[in-house]
Amino acid sequence: MLGLLVVMVWALMERYERDLDEARDKTLAHGELVAEWATGAFTSIDNTLSGLANLFALSLEGGDRIDEPLVEAFETLVSQRQRNLPFLDAIGIIGHTGDTLYSTGSPGFPGHDAGERAFIRDFLQSPEAALESVYWDPEAGDHRMLYLRRMFDAEGRFTGVAAARLDLFFFTHALQRIQLGAGESIAFIDSDMRLIARRPGVQGMSATEALGMTVDAPAVAEVIDEPNGHTVILTSPLDGDRRIFGISRLEGLPFSVIVGHSTASVLADWRQKVMVLTLGWLTIAVLGLFILLHYLRLSRTEADLHRSEEQLWEINRSLQAELRIADMAFDTHLGMFITDAQGIIQKVNRTFESITGYGAEEVLGRNPRLLNSGRHDAAFYRDMWTTIHSRGSWQGEVWNRRKNGDTYPQWVTISAVRTDSGETTHYVATLSDMTLRRAAEQEAHRLAFYDPLTGLPNRRMMLDRADQAIHKARHSEHQGALMFIDLDGFKHINDSLGHQQGDELLQRVAERVAEASRESDLVARLGGDEFAVLLEDLGGSIDEASKVAERVASKLLGSLAEPFRLGVDRYQLSGSIGITLLDDGSQSVEDCLQQAEMAMYQAKQAGRNTLRFFDPVMQAVAVRRAMLESDLRQAVSRDQLRLFYQPQVDERERITGVEALLRWEHPDYGMVPPGDFIAVAEESYLIVTIGAWVLETACRQLARWSSEPDKAGLTMAVNISPHQFQQPDFVADLEAILDRTGARPQRLKLELTESVFMEEPDVAKATMNRLRAMGIRFSLDDFGTGYSSLSYLNRLPLDQLKIDQSFVRTLFKDPANRVISASIISLGSNLGLEVIAEGVETQAHCDWLAEHGCTAYQGYLFARPLPLEALTALLERSTCAAGH
Numbered sequence: 001m002l003g004l005l006v007v008m009v010w011a012l013m014e015r016y017e018r019d020l021d022e023a024r025d026k027t028l029a030h031g032e033l034v035a036e037w038a039t040g041a042f043t044s045i046d047n048t049l050s051g052l053a054n055l056f057a058l059s060l061e062g063g064d065r066i067d068e069p070l071v072e073a074f075e076t077l078v079s080q081r082q083r084n085l086p087f088l089d090a091i092g093i094i095g096h097t098g099d100t101l102y103s104t105g106s107p108g109f110p111g112h113d114a115g116e117r118a119f120i121r122d123f124l125q126s127p128e129a130a131l132e133s134v135y136w137d138p139e140a141g142d143h144r145m146l147y148l149r150r151m152f153d154a155e156g157r158f159t160g161v162a163a164a165r166l167d168l169f170f171f172t173h174a175l176q177r178i179q180l181g182a183g184e185s186i187a188f189i190d191s192d193m194r195l196i197a198r199r200p201g202v203q204g205m206s207a208t209e210a211l212g213m214t215v216d217a218p219a220v221a222e223v224i225d226e227p228n229g230h231t232v233i234l235t236s237p238l239d240g241d242r243r244i245f246g247i248s249r250l251e252g253l254p255f256s257v258i259v260g261h262s263t264a265s266v267l268a269d270w271r272q273k274v275m276v277l278t279l280g281w282l283t284i285a286v287l288g289l290f291i292l293l294h295y296l297r298l299s300r301t302e303a304d305l306h307r308s309e310e311q312l313w314e315i316n317r318s319l320q321a322e323l324r325i326a327d328m329a330f331d332t333h334l335g336m337f338i339t340d341a342q343g344i345i346q347k348v349n350r351t352f353e354s355i356t357g358y359g360a361e362e363v364l365g366r367n368p369r370l371l372n373s374g375r376h377d378a379a380f381y382r383d384m385w386t387t388i389h390s391r392g393s394w395q396g397e398v399w400n401r402r403k404n405g406d407t408y409p410q411w412v413t414i415s416a417v418r419t420d421s422g423e424t425t426h427y428v429a430t431l432s433d434m435t436l437r438r439a440a441e442q443e444a445h446r447l448a449f450y451d452p453l454t455g456l457p458n459r460r461m462m463l464d465r466a467d468q469a470i471h472k473a474r475h476s477e478h479q480g481a482l483m484f485i486d487l488d489g490f491k492h493i494n495d496s497l498g499h500q501q502g503d504e505l506l507q508r509v510a511e512r513v514a515e516a517s518r519e520s521d522l523v524a525r526l527g528g529d530e531f532a533v534l535l536e537d538l539g540g541s542i543d544e545a546s547k548v549a550e551r552v553a554s555k556l557l558g559s560l561a562e563p564f565r566l567g568v569d570r571y572q573l574s575g576s577i578g579i580t581l582l583d584d585g586s587q588s589v590e591d592c593l594q595q596a597e598m599a600m601y602q603a604k605q606a607g608r609n610t611l612r613f614f615d616p617v618m619q620a621v622a623v624r625r626a627m628l629e630s631d632l633r634q635a636v637s638r639d640q641l642r643l644f645y646q647p648q649v650d651e652r653e654r655i656t657g658v659e660a661l662l663r664w665e666h667p668d669y670g671m672v673p674p675g676d677f678i679a680v681a682e683e684s685y686l687i688v689t690i691g692a693w694v695l696e697t698a699c700r701q702l703a704r705w706s707s708e709p710d711k712a713g714l715t716m717a718v719n720i721s722p723h724q725f726q727q728p729d730f731v732a733d734l735e736a737i738l739d740r741t742g743a744r745p746q747r748l749k750l751e752l753t754e755s756v757f758m759e760e761p762d763v764a765k766a767t768m769n770r771l772r773a774m775g776i777r778f779s780l781d782d783f784g785t786g787y788s789s790l791s792y793l794n795r796l797p798l799d800q801l802k803i804d805q806s807f808v809r810t811l812f813k814d815p816a817n818r819v820i821s822a823s824i825i826s827l828g829s830n831l832g833l834e835v836i837a838e839g840v841e842t843q844a845h846c847d848w849l850a851e852h853g854c855t856a857y858q859g860y861l862f863a864r865p866l867p868l869e870a871l872t873a874l875l876e877r878s879t880c881a882a883g884h
């Protein structure tokens, strides 16, 4: 549009200039035409005057006398000329003296007034041939023009002046005959810018008034005397119109013709064009603008549309995403269903189907009531709906029924979907099947509070319950009791059987303990072979409570003493039970458990398979036991250990050797038997150091005896604890001891228990073989109390079986012991092993054993374990089979 405007402006400017140029040319041409006519008119006057002058000169008869006939002719000519030249107002002849010789005009013409006279006098003085002037004629009351021409005679002598007075209206009339277009003007002015004629007339003035007026137009005045035509554009001082004026000078005359073309009419076309073009441009501009606006609007709309489209797309995308999320959320591990406001199921998810067993098609359009299990009453559902209506949602546990009829607990949340105005449109319900959760909770609970092997409550649960019971006992009259049960000999069996069977045995034990207990009692497995039973509501008095507790414990002992069957094998077990009463509830649960445990130890010490009530004395024993351990740590370094020796005899009661038995000479407690500290030493692994000391001491003694002929054949049996035997350096250490002491390994007899072979039989066997290679002998101690597997007896480098003193001592009290003892003797003889019986206290024992083939004995019947001095004395007086 701007380009078009530039082109248009350029074209219009060009057109403007052209139109003006054309108008200039036209005004000039027009002016020149008029100037030509005017010049012609003046030429006629000049001709006329010169004709008259010549004729007049002829008419003068020498001097100033006028020849009449010529005067007639002259007058005829004058009147003829006046007829032909209507503007010729008057003609006069002035003699060279200045007198008027002839005049057709008013008297005195020419020169009757001062103006004329001055003009004529100036002319006479000047060299000009002709002269004209415009002046005001007061008589005529208008402007006149005086035209003067010199006259000469035939000889060329100046004869006078011919004068013609012109009526300037002539020009006005002449101009009136010229057709003027609109806005055109035409005027005559003289060289003094006096107006001689003008068409159209001057506004507000008569033609007479206008004549002779000076035109105030400096631009014109500047060029008026120029011989060539000029054009100027200015606003006419006469009528105020703006025109292009063409100024054409009349040749040889002091007049100019000024033709004016109003710029309005000259540029009318141009203006029209401007208008048309402007209109056109405006139209185009408006149209363009409209189109542009339209285009912009379209673009904007398009952009808006695009934006909207993008927004829509974005919304659509996020809606899709939301839908996907909603779908995913809907397809969650929670069962979900949506109902309308009337509670009719509209949608369910897959989890709903899997939880309830109903397919979507079976429930859509139905009421969730079909899930009701019947476990909740109407009030439950009423409360639920009241909450939903008031709070917008409800959650809680609901028992529902699956399609297959199973009822199950589930956690249900129901939320009302409401519009902004609060109108409920839907309900959304989520169901989470709590069956698995319950199971998981139960499992976690089971793991936390139950023993995985036996299924019995574990120590933690027992402590919890006991704690509650203690509180209860504190606030009620009813007593409670806690029983601590430890199986006798289980460790041995477990070691012999292997852990799997040991576990099975524990399960059986657990069943027995549970069966022997009352429904209301809590039976727990504390760990290992330890069980506990919590008894509550045992009555108001301690006596009564003790009785009931004792009855239950006795029943338990009886039950445990029954043989256990594992596959085809039978096993005999027993239990030691410690009981403590919760009496006034002042004790903590830990204290109670500790008391029961102590009581259990008391039971153990009382020979096992029995029960004991907690007694404060036990407490002291336990304290002593703890102190023992700490003292025992220093026993070796403080030289408090001693070796006693108990003789071993043959069938002729000759001493064949001794068993080294450890004693601890405690500064406070005196001589402490190994039964009191060996277990502590084993538990604390002090037995390894102590055992080494025993071996070294025994070997030294053995070496001493070897130099005494009557004792050189004595054997030295040394108890080796399993921990000690399993030390990796055991063989090397023993070898070093033998080297150091100089003892003969053939005289050394290591007493091992069966448990040594249980854990790693091959390693034990290899160790034994290495020792055997050195000449050391082996005796299997406590034989008969453990598993006594025959399979290893002939695979191991054993020399001797030792019947445990528990069988021997009670040989005549329990026939089973006799059977066992006899079996061992026969087994030994079958395997080529020597059998020694320990615990031989009476001659009857000895005889019975001898009768059954036993050839070696140890026991109080022959000697108690003795300090070296006593042993030496005994050896001195006894027959020593090992002598010589």
Ligand SMILES: Nc1nc2c(ncn2[C@@H]2O[C@@H]3COP(=O)(O)O[C@H]4[C@@H](O)[C@H](n5cnc6c(=O)[nH]c(N)nc65)O[C@@H]4COP(=O)(O)O[C@H]3[C@H]2O)c(=O)[nH]1
Residues within 6 Å of the ligand: 646, 660, 661, 662, 673, 674, 675, 678, 691, 694, 718, 719, 720, 721, 751, 781, 782, 805, 809, 838, 839, 840, 841, 858, 859, 860, 861, 865
């Ligand atoms: N009632 C009665 N008892 C008899 C009779 N004859 C022997 N005894 C006792 O029976 C135990 C035999 O030792 P053990 O079976 O190896 O049993 C030993 C042994 O297992 C262990 N022990 C003793 N000394 C050591 C040792 O130096 N090292 C290791 N590791 N254990 C040892 O301590 C246990 C007990 O030793 P002690 O108290 O000395 O008890 C000894 C002995 O005094 C009898 O006729 N009647």
